[in-house]
Amino acid sequence: xxxxxxxxxxxxxxxxxxxxxxxxxxxxxxxxxxxxxxxxxxxxxxxxxxxxxxxxxxxxxxxxxxxxxxxxxxxxxxxxxxxxxxxxxxxxxxxxxxxxxxxxxxxxxxxxxxxxxxxxxxxxxxxxxxxxxxxxxxxxxxxxxxxxxxxxxxxxxxxxxxxxxxxxxxxxxxxxxxxxxxxxxxxxxxxxxxxxxxxxxxxxxxxxxx
Amino acid sequence: xxxxxxxxxxxxxxxxxxxxxxxxxxxxxxxxxxxxxxxxxxxxxxxxxxxxxxxxxxxxxxxxxxxxxxxxxxxxxxxxxxxxxxxxxxxxxxxxxxxxxxxxxxxxxxxxxxxxxxxxxxxxxxxxxxxxxxxxxxxxxxxxxxxxxxxxxxxxxxxxxxxxxxxxxxxxxxxxxxxxxxxxxxxxxxxxxxxxxxxxxxxxxxxxxx
Numbered sequence: 001x002x003x004x005x006x007x008x009x010x011x012x013x014x015x016x017x018x019x020x021x022x023x024x025x026x027x028x029x030x031x032x033x034x035x036x037x038x039x040x041x042x043x044x045x046x047x048x049x050x051x052x053x054x055x056x057x058x059x060x061x062x063x064x065x066x067x068x069x070x071x072x073x074x075x076x077x078x079x080x081x082x083x084x085x086x087x088x089x090x091x092x093x094x095x096x097x098x099x100x101x102x103x104x105x106x107x108x109x110x111x112x113x114x115x116x117x118x119x120x121x122x123x124x125x126x127x128x129x130x131x132x133x134x135x136x137x138x139x140x141x142x143x144x145x146x147x148x149x150x151x152x153x154x155x156x157x158x159x160x161x162x163x164x165x166x167x168x169x170x171x172x173x174x175x176x177x178x179x180x181x182x183x184x185x186x187x188x189x190x191x192x193x194x195x196x197x198x199x200x201x202x203x204x205x206x207x208x209x210x
Numbered sequence: 211x212x213x214x215x216x217x218x219x220x221x222x223x224x225x226x227x228x229x230x231x232x233x234x235x236x237x238x239x240x241x242x243x244x245x246x247x248x249x250x251x252x253x254x255x256x257x258x259x260x261x262x263x264x265x266x267x268x269x270x271x272x273x274x275x276x277x278x279x280x281x282x283x284x285x286x287x288x289x290x291x292x293x294x295x296x297x298x299x300x301x302x303x304x305x306x307x308x309x310x311x312x313x314x315x316x317x318x319x320x321x322x323x324x325x326x327x328x329x330x331x332x333x334x335x336x337x338x339x340x341x342x343x344x345x346x347x348x349x350x351x352x353x354x355x356x357x358x359x360x361x362x363x364x365x366x367x368x369x370x371x372x373x374x375x376x377x378x379x380x381x382x383x384x385x386x387x388x389x390x391x392x393x394x395x396x397x398x399x400x401x402x403x404x405x406x407x408x409x410x411x412x413x414x415x416x417x418x419x420x
Contacts, residue, residue: 063301065308072301075294084285091273091282098275123350131353134346140333143341 002027003069004046004054009033010105010180012053013210014066017172020207022077026055039127050127067097070169082169092163096155096170100162104148104177107141111184114138145186148177149195156194160201167205175202212237213279214256214264219243220315220390222263223420224276227382230417232287236265249337260337277307280379292379302373306365306380310372314358314387317351321394324348355396358387359405366404370411377415385412 003019005012005028019026031037031052038050047054047064055063055072063069074083084090113119114137123131152174155162162170178188178199188195202208213229215222215238229236241247241262248260257264257274265273265282273279284293294300323329324347333341362384365372372380388398388409398405412418 057298061298063305065305067308068301068305071304072297075297075300087282087285088267088271090285091278094281095273095275095278098277124354128357129353131350132346134344134350136342136344136346140341140344143339144334147338 001055001057002029004029004031004043004052004056006031006033006038006052009052010108010176011051011066013176013180014172015053015055015069016210017176017207018070018073018082018169020210021080021082021167021172021205022073024073024077044127048127051125067169082167082172084163084168089164089166089168093168093170096163096168097173099151100148100170100173100177103144103151104181105173107144107148108177108181108184108186110137110141110144111181111186141184141186145181149188149192153192153194156198161198167202171198171202172207175199175208211265211267212239214239214241214253214262214266216241216243216248216262219262220318220386221261221276223386223390224382225263225265225279226420227386227417228280228283228292228379230420231290231292231377231382231415232283234283234287254337258337261335277379292377292382294373294378299374299376299378303378303380306373307383309361310358310380310383310387313354313361314391315383317354317358318387318391318394318396320347320354321351321391321396351394351396355391359398359402363402363404366408371408377412381408381412382417385409385418 003015003026005016007030031043033052037043038052044050046056046062049064051064053066053069055069057063063072071083074081084093109125113123113125114133115135119133121130121132123133152162159165161167162174181187188199213225213236215226217240241253243262247253248262254260256266256272259274261274263276263279265279267273273282281293284291294303319335323333323335324343325345329343331340331342333343362372369375371377372384391397398409400406
């Protein structure tokens with residue numbers, strides 16, 4: 001199998017961090033988003049959505065969506081578990097992953113894509129008809145980001161990792177979100193001391209460099 | 211355990227359909243969203259986000275997010291599998307679930323919440339500071355909905371169910387999305403014959419009435 005990847009985009013980083021935590025090594029093909037290679041015919045034959053990451057299997061089937069790729073890999077390589085090994089761990093990890101995506105990651109995407117000339121008419125990622133930017137989404141993103149920070153900081157006040165005692169896919173999602181959001185000028189404020197403690201620990205793991 | 215539920219909202223319907231497909235019966239507590247009961251202090255003590263559904267476990271822990279509740283229940287009651295029993299089925303179901311949510315469900319939410327007086331200052335679901343409506347999101351929703359319809363129709367041209375041969379959580383998500391979107395005047399057009407065939411079959415299952 002091989003992974004279509006892009007070095008600075010957040011979704012492929014989720015998969016790379018997941019692979020690193022699992023100790024897995026997969027062939028990677030770099031897709032140059034800044035040059036628009038994701039929208040070129042060669043790549044659209046792999047993934048008609050024009051998004052990265054995409055995992056091409058040996059039989060030619062292509063799996064898209066970072067969470068789906070990671071779940072596929074977890075099923076093939078269950079240890080160490082990153083989606084949870086007990087029902088309650090599974091539920092908590094999914095709940096936190098969804099919350100981080102819905103509040104924090106969405107906020108970063110709103111803020112980044114809806115202002116500035118780099119994303120003109122590209123309000124949505126991947127291949128779409130022209131989608132106008134909506135500057136008001138940057139305002140909404142600020143509300144969402146504040147909610148995300150407050151909720152995550154409270155959770156990390158009494159938990160070492162996002163979903164409890166064990167590092168999980170929720171931590172990968174949170175680290176990718178927070179590091180990505182900087183590009184949209186959304187940052188973790190000093191008052192969120194628990195997130196800052198956690199961010200230091202998560203960033204110190206070798207997977208953070210993936 | 212008991213499920214905090216609301217009869218007409220889409221996310222709780224996902225859980226109710228999931229329970230019906232599993233043949234599970236759980237105590238339900240109705241939360242009257244139209245009366246704002248989800249934002250009343252009694253419910254905010256259960257789920258500070260003010261969203262339904264929420265699953266309260268016997269030890270008092272509360273799981274939120276419909277997908278997380280369903281994954282918890284799948285881990286407790288693996289048969290019949292709705293999230294996939296093989297690595298590739300797991301990957302496909304998650305990929306389609308994410309795509310349906312990201313394109314179709316998000317479009318319906320954008321269109322519904324960002325126009326009309328019913329959701330004034332409630333551009334996001336649940337408990338947030340006032341979030342202004344953004345009418346331009348209804349325009350964006352139309353683009354997303356068209357993409358959603360085209361992609362799903364193509365998939366269903368060669369697959370009985372959304373993620374392949376077996377009914378799965380992706381079908382639940384698609385049915386909830388399509389039925390919910392009607393409230394936002396987003397419909398499946400006649401040309402999408404494969405979706406219409408599938409919609410009839412999915413709606414004929416007892417779980418559709420849950």
